[in-house]
Amino acid sequence: MSSGKKMWSAALLATAVLAVTAACGSGGSGGETADGKIKLRFSYWGSDARQKMTEEAIKKFEAKNPTIDVEGEFSDFASYYETLSTKVAGNDAPDVITLEIRGLREYADRGTLADLASKVNTADIDAKVLSTGAIDGKQFAIPTGVNAFSLIVNPAAVESSGAKLPDDTSWTWDDFVQFASKITSGSGGKQIGTQLSWNPAYLQIYAAQKGEPFYNGNKLGLSPQTVKDWWGIMQNLIKTKGAPEAAKSSEIGATSIDQSLLGTNTGAMGMWWSNQLGAAAKASGQNLELLRMPKVQGASTGGMFLQPAMFYTASSKSAHAAEAAKFIDFMVNDPEAGQIILSDRGLPASSKVLAAVRDKLPDADKKTLDFLDKTRGEMSDPPAAPPKGASAMEDILTRYSEEVMFGRMTPDDAAQKFITEANASIAG
């Protein structure tokens, strides 16, 4: 009898232990740590270098706020959003969340984010840039820093091919194609003129030059003709050998900037966000420059625009909303945080922080800053956060662009299908 009882209790105990450990695994969020400090969770993505900087900034914040313990939740970009959405789904959202503009409404429109108006000091941030983080009058997101989508060029490669750098204040898309093809032919194919980009920001700039917005509320504002004309530029580039043939282009398009033509010194140009200048320069070991995007003949605007590199947001379910706001305020406004982070999250959005760190910036970033200062007057207003579903836009655009480049779809057909699918994606 007694041995049976022992077995019973042993088995019960085993079950109980398992249940308790399982419960421990999922719990423990948003609480207090053992020593009574408030625990704040901060999620972000990026490189090892960014993680080191961020940890350093967190230490500084903790030194100033001894009652708060910030725990960085770091992952690479490729898996960032899946991890984040899974955490949100499991009612386990981090208190402070880093987001990009294209994903902002996915989260904001679903009630995931808290209104940060008057909780974070935004006096030193350009009002137009700040407004990109506001939706329906609520300031859900604070920009970390700004970028402009522009053309990066390697002047030495251009020169050695016998071509001449253009006057970028007045050049047209035809000039651009001719320039690229001249680089390829002049260098005997050692330097390809440019690689192709299917970034929606590129199409957005082109459309603005034609007087069309990319998004018009919850629909695309693009006309099929604009999309077709835009593809025409790339088709011409391939035809004149200013860009690699379609298969190679799609292969390069799937790699990072280190593996780009520019980064591997096999091409002279490429289009990226301006904060990529440093990475491209490092990969190529060359002295690179930023250029204005070419224009449509007779366009009244260059169409380029400033866009926040990232946003800091706070979870609407956070048990420590005040502390979360305090941390964001520190990251955005405190010059000491700025000294550590420098331009890693775009050139600082706060003019005060920017002034404080200006001289400490690496050369590439100084160049970016000069370029942005030079072009600021010509820039269009920063576009508002795109509608929900816009995260998929780059994939959709890339897919139809490739169909056209490979000649598997006519531009007419592809433009029509692209607009239909894009509209379906952002309507929901």
Added chain:
Amino acid sequence: MADSVAVKPRKAASPPAQGGHRSTQRSRREARAAYLFLAPWFLGLLVITIGPIFASLYLSFTDYSLLQEAKWIGMDNYVRMFTEDPRFIASLKVTTIYVVVSVPLQLAFALALALVLDRGLRGLSFYRSIFYLPSLLGGSVAIAILWRKVFGADGLVNAVLGIFGIEGQGWVGDPDTALGTLILLHVWTFGAPMIIFLAGLRQIPSSYYEAAAVDGAGVLRQFKSITMPLLTPIIFFNLVLEIIKSFQSFTQAFIVSNGKGGPADSTLFYTLYLYLKGFKSYDMGYAAAMAWVLLLIIAALTGVNFLASKYWVFYGDDK
């Protein structure tokens, strides 16, 4: 399954006639204890396998973005899949081509090598390990990255072609050939079915071959009349396994196409599209529905496979 294994030996060990009432009570008590000891395992199965399976069945009937509560929408996801999602159909097509081409190729390759190795080569175990290696590596991220390099526009394949004066192309970047490189990758991982074929070949008594040789049957005739019929159960086993495995392929396409299924959706595997829907488009309800459709497809195919096996698989005992 496991509970019967755990309880039976004990029952068999206790003498049936002796003791009567007392012993049945005792064995019942022990059975109860056994079940309790199994409870942690069962709890695990319930919580991390069966629970999620039923949760996904429920989610497949909902509009679920991960960020908000799931909303019941009935059969909508399933209807949408077949009526207004050309990419779903495209992904089915890509996956079907992949399975139909790569599985027979891989099995033929595995069988051919198994036959060669069965000739009694010296250092057989060495060769066996070498040939098995790709199977261990083939599903890995590193090999997929390597594949992208080897079949790239400036990759190894084109360099070799260049020696013979043939101008290559970007194989992974071209929608006409990208899927082909993935099929090749799958065929290359022939090690696992090869080992099973080898074991099967070893099972065939050599006396059959000796008798056939005495009767004047050549190598081909022996293969056709002895090896093949006796190997059919093994072929069937490999076929079923590989079909299921290839339908679920994910890693290779994910890495080679940089998680997008490109160029131009030419490598958009079913599971890859499912993943994109769930985690990139925040449409987890739809993704769950896709998972169930995949389960039904695989179950139906396996069923057909078993039915068809009656006509070609030879188990030796029935005439």
